[in-house]
Amino acid sequence: MGAGTDEADEDRPRALVVDDEREVADAYALRLRGLCEVETAYGGEDALRAVEDHEFDVVLLDRHMPGLSGDEVLERLDEGDFDGRVIMVTAIDPGFDVLDMPFDDYLCKPVDREDVRAAVTHQCTVLGYEVLGDYFGVESKRRVVEAELSTEERASHEEFGELQATAERLERRARRLLGDAADALDDFDAIGRESE
């Protein structure tokens, strides 16, 4: 498993490329450089460990792997608390939409640079707006609680602490997923707080 070394990747979406063929996984990882922070896993078990250790926004999952297959990994991710998006990398392209599929998108091997970048960008945008929605919900609640508490009370208030941490985490994630498109966040922040 290799971590991206580019410092600038820190503020970018996080992707995990899973393929039992190291050559394929590495090739996709390089194609995503500059777009996101990429890690690679060379098998289903490796992939599950990586997801446990780090938060990933998008997983590129090779469907047919010996041992734990892509479909089995997907099943485990769904059972766990993984909340990112999954792009299945398949051997065939039947031309189906993904409406009732258990994954969010699929790409047919071999995947060229532009296609994989476009697919990942698209999933990051969709996830970004989802996270943004969650953030607005949590942040509104946090402000309501904040308005009801004095500065001293806030420091020891458990619920407020949790809301604060969640809001910060969601804001960071939405910003890294949406990049410049996260302007809505600045507009939201610009709305004066009720207590001030």
Added chain:
Amino acid sequence: MNDPARNAPIGMLDVAPDGTVRDLNPAARELLDFGGADPTDEPIDAVFPQSVEARVPRFFETSTDRERSFDAYYPDLDRWLDVSLVPDGNTVYLYLRDRTEERRTERQLADARGDVDRLTVTSELIADVLGELVAASTRAEIAETICAQLGETDLYEFAWVGERAVGSADLVMRAAAGADNRTLDRIADELDGDGRVPERRAIESGEPETVQSLGEADAVPEPIRRAAFADGVQSLLAVPLTDGESVHGVVGVYASDRDAFSERERRNFGIVGEMAGFAVTAARNRSLLSADTVVELTFSLTDADAPLVAAAAETETSLSVTGLVPDGDRLVCYLDAEGDAPGAVERALDGETVLGTRTVADHDDGGSFEVLLDESTPLGQLVGQGATLRSATYDAGEGRIVVELPPEAEVRRIADAFSRAHDATVVAKRERRREATTVGEFRDALGDRLTDRQENALRTAFFADYFESPRGSTAEEVAEALGITGPTLLHHLRAGQRKLLDEFFETTD
């Protein structure tokens, strides 16, 4: 760089500790695909190809005083390189060897080992299925055995067994096992609908058939293709359950791997299909044999409205039915009468349900009649329910009717309906084996009845095409062949034909 280094069969770069490339040999230039570009005086992280772990640039970013060696894949070069970084004073020597060939060979070997392992496992599995099939005695057991063995292994996603009804193209799902998934659900839907399941082709050809890529198989209905793609079920092996020319059904085995079914596996599974087909035939025959038990019911009929009961009572004559031929909505019934003059019996047979009578034979102490009865009469009703008449006798106001019902008939319902409609009660009920007569037995029995002359006359006339239309030979010609007169031949033929038909229709005299 000196000549030995320049001519070395491995790639070699001379790099400053700060990462500036000073020199490289032609082998390195080729391995790194530099072409005409000149990397000298350039920083190594700008010219060295990218890899996921980027260990070469990282080496120069951190400490360069310890030797390092590793294998890495360089996607842009599509090459595996064995890289050694050897610090030597004010220089770092970078050695490169192409490892692509070895890596690919290793992978091929691993794949081949995987194939062998899979074949071993499938061979064992097939042996297990065959072993269990021998013990399975019913069709349900056969289907469940196959499904349990094939559906629940890690090799395959799921399996189902479809069986064909006798004389029908329709498939019915007999058993299924393995992962719960939408593909199986869609297959079940398709069976309820048009029945265009992917296994159809195997049923039609009678040979095991594979589908390698279900998602893309245009012949497969789209709901099944979509479900298979969603489930990650990629390939199918359809094995017909065959016995000789007949196809009893099919096993569908579904796998996630496109190459799950090699030619060898296809053949091996063919044996499973033949074995299972044979077992299905055996199971069917067993149940057909058991269908030879029939239910025999004896009714006592005292219904004064029943024409035969009434006629027997009125004339104080015993009547017995000798033959019964259903003819549309009426019965042609042959009766023997004993006692009173036949004319009286014939006159006594009247009423709406008697459609006609004719005297066939008239003796002093009785005679034979033909009576046409309406289907609403007791005999008509029983025959209409699928009963076979064994005997019917009428005496002093009571009829005794013995019928046989096939085992699948609803005996109680038929008996109740009959008792309600007429003044009748069931006086006996028993199950017994229906006598199956083989061709050999029939011939033996007939041989006992025919005289040699009768058999000779029949055989000669038959082979002389006397019975063909138009006749191949005249009676005179056949008679001449046998050295007898024409009238004698006709006499033998008529006697022989009557015995032949007697035996065939099982009438006794």
